[in-house]
Ligand SMILES: Nc1nc2c(c(=O)[nH]1)N[C@H]1C(S)=C(S)[C@@H](COP(=O)(O)OP(=O)(O)OC[C@H]3O[C@@H](n4cnc5c(=O)[nH]c(N)nc54)[C@H](O)[C@@H]3O)O[C@H]1N2
């Protein structure tokens with residue numbers, strides 16, 4: 001962007017790729033040193049905003065444990081080597097494993113960071129396909145499998161991305177999501193406080209449903225704090241009220257749903273009258289009736305669910321009923337409701353989307369866990385540890401993920417990863433998982449590669465994109481992920497590069513050009529623009545016209561009706577039986593300065609490191625003799641963790657909250673894929689776990705709060 005020859009400082013515009021807010025940044029560089037990262041005031045979406053994670057990008061780039069050279073483990077020591085030796089050795093061992101045990105013995109886990117590396121993500125996926133293995137894992141099945149499932153069941157396509165319409169929104173409901181910290185789970189909200197304030201400015205209303213009075217709830221018109229894992233009852237009650245007493249958009253339903261489906265939906269929610277809904281959720285009657293009144297007032301709504309519901313035992317039912325509520329109010333693809341983001345690069349609205357198809361839906365489950373389903377061409381993460389322990393999975397390639405931290409069953413996962421014949425880790429730092437690696441593959445980080453948002457552009461609140469140059473050249477002996485995947489492919493006898501390109505003639509930008517052919521605007525337009533480019537606002541109508549079979553939603557699929565009946569029985573029993581006095585319900589929460597396991601040990605100069613505390617209500621603390629700052633033990637049926645207590649009335653009584661991503665407290669010890677998995681998706685329950693919290697022997701210093 002600019003350079004100052006007197007001081008050798010350069011300023012380069014880019015965008016942050018830690019989370020899907022994709023904020024515009026201006027990076028000050030001195031030679032190969034990243035000096036400062038600040039918000040780009042000219043960025044049309046983030047408008048100068050950044051969070052502490054973005055501002056820590058320089059520190060992350062210069063992380064003391066940054067991976068610099070490829071290495072191969074010999075005995076217990078990692079030995080630095082060159083790329084061809086590392087990848088040649090890796091390929092030989094992968095090939096030997098596949099020859100002896102079959103292709104499924106070689107697996108791959110692709111997670112968070114792969115989504116933010118356009119060329120690398122595409123090439124890693126090509127490698128995935130070339131391996132010809134069924135042992136594919138991704139973070140989807142420890143995050144949000146209910147969304148593709150429900151979307152597919154209702155529309156015939158698993159990939160639709162509902163998006164808040166910031167211009168026309170009337171009633172917005174956040175359910176189990178805290179965008180002030182997370183910046184959104186579906187639609188991203190860069191500059192979240194200002195955006196939520198705008199959504200709450202009368203006559204607009206913003207409702208937040210969360211057992212904790214979160215940073216987002218504080219900005220809301222109204223906050224409801226239900227018992228965790230009971231959200232389905234709120235939406236079932238709302239649907240029942242609108243269908244029975246008025247408020248549903250009947251002319252819309254006549255055109256876009258079948259009478260039989262409307263009837264089946266009505267029957268499914270029939271048990272959820274006001275008494276039942278208050279009993280299950282623990283909410284007051286007027287909280288529920290006021291919500292229904294707000295929906296009637298605005299006629300349409302836009303709801304965003306998040307990990308609070310997608311990680312709960314009622315994930316599928318809640319997601320279904322939220323969609324169903326939006327369908328019966330005619331909210332999809334209408335002003336005041338939600339639109340579907342077609343993606344800037346992929347432009348789904350201009351393609352013939354094929355239905356997801358029974359082959360993907362009925363993908364076989366993992367052999368060691370016949371109780372779990374396959375999920376859209378993957379195995380659920382819950383099964384990875386069983387697959388390794390049973391000897392089915394012997395070699396694993398981990399790309400942009402940290403399963404040692406993000407999977408449940410922490411001690412079992414660590415032992416399983418350590419037992420693998422081959423564990424190749426492509427990362428930028430020495431992660432918890434990298435400790436067990438046989439092959440370490442140092443990747444070019446986000447400041448070291450030219451990039452555009454690939455499918456994550458579907459999270460922008462408008463149809464937009466941005467190109468960035470590499471802010472600095474890859475340091476040490478790091479390579480772009482696309483290069484690593486393509487070169488490993490060559491060693492294995494596969495040509496993964498597009499258009500017959502040869503590896504030594506390819507650059508980031510040549511690949512970005514090859515992958516951007518269908519984009520909304522040519523890549524050169526993005527290259528020439530000073531910052532992000534907005535192509536269009538909401539695009540409405542394409543899902544009704546081109547995706548829905550005969551323009552109709554499958555409003556009440558049998559599988560989801562059955563799922564609701566199943567979970568409703570369990571949650572009702574739970575609401576009625578008084579749980580043992582000392583038992584609490586554990587829910588997740590995200591922290592502003594960390595991104596899953598990333599940034600827990602690095603922050604921008606002067607920034608404080610994040611501390612993962614146990615949040616609990618003063619009444620629950622008092623009953624256990626716990627004071628703010630005390631060290632406590634949290635234990636469940638599967639394990640225990642220790643952390644300091646944050647006594648805080650913002651959380652509902654009976655509920656405790658603990659973040660994930662830390663080596664201690666490693667919340668993954670408290671849950672197990674062996675017991676708490678969803679039968680339809682294989683998702684591990686990470687919200688709504690029964691735990692006990694007791695004082696622990698040694699005191700630690702009080703956390704700042
Ligand atoms: N700063 C930061 N940002 C992140 C991340 C991060 O680690 N740090 N991670 C990124 C990732 S991978 C994701 S998937 C997204 C997730 O984004 P979000 O889904 O917005 O995640 P959270 O901020 O944890 O918000 C979840 C909320 O659900 C509430 N909750 C828990 N159980 C229940 C329940 O049963 N019902 C209801 N209604 N609410 C419940 C919790 O109290 C919490 O406030 O964030 C992304 N952004």
Ligand SMILES: Nc1nc2c(c(=O)[nH]1)N[C@H]1C(S)=C(S)[C@@H](COP(=O)(O)OP(=O)(O)OC[C@H]3O[C@@H](n4cnc5c(=O)[nH]c(N)nc54)[C@H](O)[C@@H]3O)O[C@H]1N2
Pocket residue numbers: 111112113114117139142143307399400401402403405406407426427428429431443444445446481588589595596597598659660661667668686
């Ligand atoms: N108990 C509990 N468990 C959870 C959750 C929870 O709320 N509670 N949340 C779940 C959710 S929503 C998710 S998405 C998963 C996250 O699961 P993961 O994606 O497995 O976890 P991360 O810690 O985000 O790991 C990202 C890795 O990518 C690396 N990385 C960063 N930048 C780059 C890059 O440019 N290139 C490459 N190759 N690597 C890079 C980081 O160093 C890090 O090791 O965890 C899940 N697990």
Ligand code: SF4
Pocket residue numbers: 016017018019020021022023049050051052053054055183190
């Ligand atoms: S919200 Fe923070 S982490 Fe996310 S893109 Fe913006 S600066 Fe980066």
Ligand SMILES: [Mo]
Pocket residue numbers: 139143
């Ligand atoms: Mo996630």
